[in-house]
Amino acid sequence: MSVSRDQLHRFSKQSCEAIDLVEDLGVRGDAHAGTLVQHRSRVRRDPNQPNLRQVHLIQGALLDEARDAGHDIGPGSLGENILTSGVDLLALPEGTRLHLGGASVRLTGLRNPCRQIDEHSRGLLKVVVRRVDGVASDSDVELGPTGGVQSVDGVGIVRRAGVMAVVERSGTVRPGDAIEVELPPQPHTPLTPV
Known part of the structure; x- marks a missing residue:
């Protein structure tokens, strides 16, 4: 649906006509590109970790849901590089390859939503996480010691803020490029926060 990048470490990224994915690095011209971890909170913990978060993908339906809940949000708003349609990204297993626009990425895990989402738009964090049991809640989302979401009302959550990937080809x-899904060999491992 759209592609975005930003050279600076800001929450949102700028939509553009095309992005270049570079093998083992990420999105050319994006602050999160690199072989080693580039997300500032992770760099503070250990700057020598491999960068498993080179490309961030989100399903367009999440933005529709956020707008329906009253949030002024559009492509790139949640920091995603690629906004997709027609593929249930969250249901794919770890190691899935997505072929898009001549490039290929391998899914490494889920984005772990953090307080920055609520700083961007108050209450948006409740849109991108849900209780695993499906029960609606008015409670605040509970953050863990590293700032990521752990639970709502003490109940585990489903993370819906997109998936992370590394560039393999x-x-x-460009917006409108088809996405081909290549599942890894069985047994499949569900995506977990990375």
């Missing part, structure tokens, strides 16, 4: 990605 360089190429250019």
Whole structure:
């Protein structure tokens, strides 16, 4: 649906006509590109970790849901590089390859939503996380010691803020490019926060 990048470490990214994915690095011209971890909170913990969060993908339906809940949000607002349609990203297993626009990425895990989402738009964190049991809650989302979401009302959550990937084959990605899904061999491992 759209592609975005930003050279600076800001929460949101700027929509653009195309992004270049570079093997083993990420999105050319994006602050999160690199072989080693680039997310500031993770760099503070250990700057020598491999970068498993080179590319951030989100389903367009999440933005629709956020707008329906009253949030002024659009492509790139949640810091995603690629906004998709027609693929249930959250249901895919770890190691799934997505082929798009001549490039290929491998899914490494889920984005763990953090307080920055609520700083961007108050109450948005409740849209991107849900109790695992499906029960609606008016309670605040509970953050863990590293700032990521752990639970709501002491109940585990479903993280819906997108998936993270590494670039395995360089190429250019544009809005409207088809996405081909290549599942890894069985047994499949569900995505977990990365």
